Amino acid sequence: MDPLRFLVDTDGFFTRAQARDLGYSDRLVTQLVHGRVWKRLRRGYYTFVDVWETLTPEQRHLALAHAVVHSLGDAVALCGVSGLLEHGVETWGMSLDRVHVTRLDGSAGRTEGDVVHHEGRCSVEDLVDIGGRAVVSAQRCAIEAGSRTTNESALVAFDSLLRRRLCSYDELMTQFERMAHWPFTLKLHIAVRMADGRSESPGETRGRWLFWVTGLPAPILQYRVCDAEGRLVATCDWAWPDRAVFGEFDGKIKYGRLLRPGHDAGQVVFAEKRREDLVRELTRGSMVRLVWEDLDRPRVTHDRIARLLRLAG
Numbered sequence: 001m002d003p004l005r006f007l008v009d010t011d012g013f014f015t016r017a018q019a020r021d022l023g024y025s026d027r028l029v030t031q032l033v034h035g036r037v038w039k040r041l042r043r044g045y046y047t048f049v050d051v052w053e054t055l056t057p058e059q060r061h062l063a064l065a066h067a068v069v070h071s072l073g074d075a076v077a078l079c080g081v082s083g084l085l086e087h088g089v090e091t092w093g094m095s096l097d098r099v100h101v102t103r104l105d106g107s108a109g110r111t112e113g114d115v116v117h118h119e120g121r122c123s124v125e126d127l128v129d130i131g132g133r134a135v136v137s138a139q140r141c142a143i144e145a146g147s148r149t150t151n152e153s154a155l156v157a158f159d160s161l162l163r164r165r166l167c168s169y170d171e172l173m174t175q176f177e178r179m180a181h182w183p184f185t186l187k188l189h190i191a192v193r194m195a196d197g198r199s200e201s202p203g204e205t206r207g208r209w210l211f212w213v214t215g216l217p218a219p220i221l222q223y224r225v226c227d228a229e230g231r232l233v234a235t236c237d238w239a240w241p242d243r244a245v246f247g248e249f250d251g252k253i254k255y256g257r258l259l260r261p262g263h264d265a266g267q268v269v270f271a272e273k274r275r276e277d278l279v280r281e282l283t284r285g286s287m288v289r290l291v292w293e294d295l296d297r298p299r300v301t302h303d304r305i306a307r308l309l310r311l312a313g
Helices: 003-011 016-021 026-034 057-075 080-087 138-146 151-163 169-178 186-194 202-213 252-258 265-283 298-312
Strands: 038-042 045-048 076-078 099-103 110-112 115-118 127-130 133-136 220-226 232-240 245-249 286-290
Touching (some): 003 016, 016 045, 045 057, 057 080, 057 133, 080 151, 138 151, 186 202, 202 232, 202 245, 245 265, 245 298, 265 286, 286 298
Parallel strands (some): 076 133, 245 286
Antiparallel strands (some): 038 045, 076 099, 110 115, 220 232, 232 245
C-alpha cells in the first residue's frame, strides 16, 4: 500500500514533510498538484484528488479540520460546526466554508484564511478528546454553531445531539443558560425548547419545524402502529392519531439505510408501500409522505396537511 494513501485513510491528509521523507521533491509535489493527482488542502497539507472527489461536504470539512488541528497543535480545540461534525452530529444549512477552533492559549479571536479563531474560556469539562484531537463539548458546539445560523438549522443539530445521546436535554438547556450572554444565542430559546432526540433525521426535524412555523398541531413522534395481536407493523415519523393522520419523511437516504443484503431499491420501495397500506388499513386513517422539496414549500405543504387534518376530524 502507498504510505501516503494510508495516511489519508487514517488522518484525512498527509503533509509535505511526510511526502518529502518518502522521496517526493518539491518540484514533483508541484507537478502532482497541477496534474490533479494530489489536492492541496492548505499550505503544507494534501490529499488525493480521487479520494477527495468521493467525499461528502461534511467529510471534506473534517479532512480540512484535521489538517488545521495538526498545524496548530495544542493551542486550539475544534468548536462550532467543526466540533459538531467531529462529534458525529448531523447538520443541515450550516456553512462549511471555514474550520472553527477555540483558542486555548489566550490568543485573540480572528478569521485567518480557512480558519475562524474564537476566543472563549474552556474548563476541563468543556473539552473532550476525539482521536487525539481536542474538541469542545458537543452541547457547547451546538449552541455556538446554532447562534450563527437559523433556528431551523440549530434544531437539526440539537435533535441529532440528543438522538446520539451525546448529552441529555437538561445538559443542553444548562449549556444554553450558561451561554445566554453570548452574542446571538438568545434567539435559540425556541429551538432549544423544541429539541427532541426522537427525530431520526434532519428531514424529520425540518418537518417538525415546518409544522410549528405554519401553525399545524405538534405531532407525536415515532408513533407505533400495531396490529390486532399487538405486533408492531410500523413506526411513523409523525402522527396525529386523534385526527387519524400519519406522516413519514421520505429522504433518498432512507432507502439506502433500509436496504438489506441481496435486496434492491425496488424491493425496499415495495415493502415501504405495503407497510403504508397496512397503516391505513389498521388505523382507517391517512398517510402523508414528505420529501425534501416539500420542506422548501411550507405554504403548499401546510395546506396539504391541514386539509387532511380537517378531513380526518
